[in-house]
Amino acid sequence: xxxxxxxxxxxxxxxxxxxxxxxxxxxxxxxxxxxxxxxxxxxxxxxxxxxxxxxxxxxxxxxxxxxxxxxxxxxxxxxxxxxxxxxxxxxxxxxxxxxxxxxxxxxxxxxxxxxxxxxxxxxxxxxxxxxxxxxxxxxxxxxxxxxxxxxxxxxxxxxxxxxxxxxxxxxxxxxxxxxxxxxxxxxxxxxxxxxxxxxxxxxxxxxxxxxxxxxxxxxxxxxxxxxxxxxxxxxxxxxxxxxxxxxxxxxxxxxxxxxxxxxxxxxxxxxxxxxxxxxxxxxxxxxxxxxxxxxxxxxxxxxxxxxxxxxxxxxxxxxxxxxxxxxxxxx
Numbered sequence: 617x618x619x620x621x622x623x624x625x626x627x628x629x630x631x632x633x634x635x636x637x638x639x640x641x642x643x644x645x646x647x648x649x650x651x652x653x654x655x656x657x658x659x660x661x662x663x664x665x666x667x668x669x670x671x672x673x674x675x676x677x678x679x680x681x682x683x684x685x686x687x688x689x690x691x692x693x694x695x696x697x698x699x700x701x702x703x704x705x706x707x708x709x710x711x712x713x714x715x716x717x718x719x720x721x722x723x724x725x726x727x728x729x730x731x732x733x734x735x736x737x738x739x740x741x742x743x744x745x746x747x748x749x750x751x752x753x754x755x756x757x758x759x760x761x762x763x764x765x766x767x768x769x770x771x772x773x774x775x776x777x778x779x780x781x782x783x784x785x786x787x788x789x790x791x792x793x794x795x796x797x798x799x800x801x802x803x804x805x806x807x808x809x810x811x812x813x814x815x816x817x818x819x820x821x822x823x824x825x826x827x828x829x830x831x832x833x834x835x836x837x838x839x840x841x842x843x844x845x846x847x848x849x850x851x852x853x854x855x856x857x858x859x860x861x862x863x864x865x866x867x868x869x870x871x872x873x874x875x876x877x878x879x880x881x882x883x884x885x886x887x888x889x890x891x892x893x894x895x896x897x898x899x900x901x902x903x904x905x906x907x908x909x910x911x912x913x914x915x916x917x918x919x920x921x922x923x924x925x926x927x928x929x930x931x932x933x934x935x936x937x938x939x940x941x942x943x944x945x946x947x
Contacts, residue, residue, distance in 0.1 A: 625880035632887045638695045640891035644898045645687040651901030652680045654915070662918040667738070668748035669728045675752045676721040680897040683714030693781040704781035705770050711894065712763050712784070715854075716804040718896055720755045722850060723808040724748075730815045733822060762804060769793045785861045785886060790868035797865055801858045809850070816847050849899065857893035860886040 655677045663670060686707040693704065728748075731740050741747055769788040785797070864886040867874045874882075 625877040629880050629883050632884055633694050637891060638691045641687045641691050644895060645684055648680060648684045648898035651898065652677045655901050658915045662914045666745055668743050668745060669725060671748040671752055672721050672724045672728060676718060676900055679714050679717040680900055683710050684897055686710050705767060708770055708784060709763060709766060712766060713759055715893060716759045717755060719805060719808045723812045724751060726812045726815045730819045733819060765796055769796060785864040790865045794862060794865040797862050801862060805854060805858050813847060853893055853896050856889040860889045
């Protein structure tokens with residue numbers, strides 16, 4: 617009876633990896649690549665004046681695209697239970713790089729938004745483009761250095777085959793991996809979360825005070841809604857993943873004597889949280905339209921300009937062809 621229960625627990629994890637992860641990552645690839653491509657091309661071809669917020673959003677989109685391009689290989693590895701080490705490790709690195717650069721750039725955006733409402737004429741030095749470029753480069757360098765030890769922990773265990781692409785929490789020695797995981801949780805997630813919440817709370821207080829002074833909240837409803845929405849999405853997407861990653865690693869430590877079936881149940885919950893955390897790559901483009909400096913209007917104006925140019929060229933072509941046909945008939 618116990619063997620049957622253990623087998624069912626194992627099958628549950630395999631089922632989620634093969635069907636749930638493959639489906640979720642496929643949807644994220646389609647939606648995320650389409651949305652982020654529009655944003656990147658919009659910034660490159662439509663934006664004339666780059667501000668600090670645009671630089672952070674552009675880097676956020678580049679991080680998303682870099683990660684999304686690895687998803688087809690990851691989907692193949694889960695659907696066929698195969699992946700070469702070089703593809704597996706590079707995917708895991710880019711996957712975590714996207715996660716932690718996204719968190720840091722979202723934190724930078726929260727600071728930039730607060731400074732924007734407090735210093736609307738961009739008087740603060742943190743609102744300068746040069747500062748935003750320096751901060752963006754520093755974010756990329758910090759995340760790369762932060763994740764270099766990850767490659768050491770991505771090793772198959774004795775219970776798995778080397779052909780299977782293991783996630784970080786299921787590979788290597790759990791006793792040492794959990795220490796590094798706690799480091800990533802603290803410096804990659806919790807501290808940026810506290811900074812983000814701090815500036816969003818200051819933003820809410822500032823907007824409410826200004827609302828009381830002007831005795832009208834109509835113009836402040838959208839900024840306040842965006843602040844609350846950003847905090848809720850950030851917490852809902854990233855918190856379950858970090859909690860379950862550490863729980864998964866802890867459950868694998870032999871000294872804790874966690875039963876095999878319990879380990880597989882914990883792993884199943886952890887599997888469910890993984891694509892939810894990386895759903896940010898598909899959701900982030902929404903914020904370009906909601907939080908960007910007139911990004912939607914800028915993009916639609918460029919599309920209308922291209923359509924008008926195409927229609928004008930077609931009309932000129934039709935007029936020229938009609939003129940030629942008239943000359944031929946008269947001749």
